Amino acid sequence: GQSLEQPSEVTAVEGAIVQINCTYQTSGFYGLSWYQQHDGGAPTFLSYNALDGLEETGRFSSFLSRSDSYGYLLLQELQMKDSASYFCAVRDWGNFNKFYFGSGTKLNVKP
Amino acid sequence: GAVVSQHPSWVICKSGTSVKIECRSLDFQATTMFWYRQFPKQSLMLMATSNEGSKATYEQGVEKDKFLINHASLTLSTLTVTSAHPEDSSFYICSASLAGGDTGELFFGEGSRLTVL
Numbered sequence: 001g002q003s004l005e006q007p008s009e010v011t012a013v014e015g016a017i018v019q020i021n022c023t024y025q026t027s028g029f030y031g032l033s034w035y036q037q038h039d040g041g042a043p044t045f046l047s048y049n050a051l052d053g054l055e056e057t058g059r060f061s062s063f064l065s066r067s068d069s070y071g072y073l074l075l076q077e078l079q080m081k082d083s084a085s086y087f088c089a090v091r092d093w094g095n096f097n098k099f100y101f102g103s104g105t106k107l108n109v110k111p
Numbered sequence: 112g113a114v115v116s117q118h119p120s121w122v123i124c125k126s127g128t129s130v131k132i133e134c135r136s137l138d139f140q141a142t143t144m145f146w147y148r149q150f151p152k153q154s155l156m157l158m159a160t161s162n163e164g165s166k167a168t169y170e171q172g173v174e175k176d177k178f179l180i181n182h183a184s185l186t187l188s189t190l191t192v193t194s195a196h197p198e199d200s201s202f203y204i205c206s207a208s209l210a211g212g213d214t215g216e217l218f219f220g221e222g223s224r225l226t227v228l
Contacts, residue, residue: 032215095160101156
């Protein structure tokens with residue numbers, strides 16, 4: 001089975017940098033994705049790591065350490081619109097297109 | 112990016128009735144789609160994998176007779192909640208990915224919020 005853990009809630013101020021961690025336990029591992037979801041909306045894709053290291057996409061970066069079964073999402077220059085829930089998701093070993101999602105982290109950005 | 116459309120966005124029904132939710136890939140063909148369920152302030156729980164032309168694969172603990180999935184074409188998967196009860200009230204959302212893609216990206220529909228009275 002799959003198990004992913006994230007902090008339930010994080011609060012930060014505008015302009016700051018915040019890191020959201022994700023630890024996982026899976027029977028097999030292909031890669032780790034990150035999604036953003038605003039209340040009532042659909043998740044939107046942010047980043048994906050299949051190999052160890054840092055992937056940078058604008059203000060968002062994602063890091064993966066396969067040996068530690070650990071990844072994080074880094075959000076820089078926080079804006080009010082970044083207030084949302086963030087989910088990590090692991091790719092299933094048996095089905096390449098199947099993903100299992102973590103518990104989610106609610107990010108509150110304050111002025 | 113690929114577009115996935117889901118309908119209806121909102122549905123309210125009486126207990127005991129059945130509700131059908133449609134998920135369409137608008138600009139690509141999806142041999143596989145995925146159905147998730149999300150309770151308020153909780154994670155997306157994978158319910159089943161919808162396979163074009165064959166039976167759906169259900170996750171452990173998901174009642175296949177309660178949640179009927181049909182994937183009759185390469186662009187359409189449907190989820191039918193049969194004999195719905197208030198505990199079935201939830202946000203249901205479908206997703207698909209591009210065949211051969213390795214971006215780790217799922218494309219989600221807009222979601223369907225079901226309320227069973």
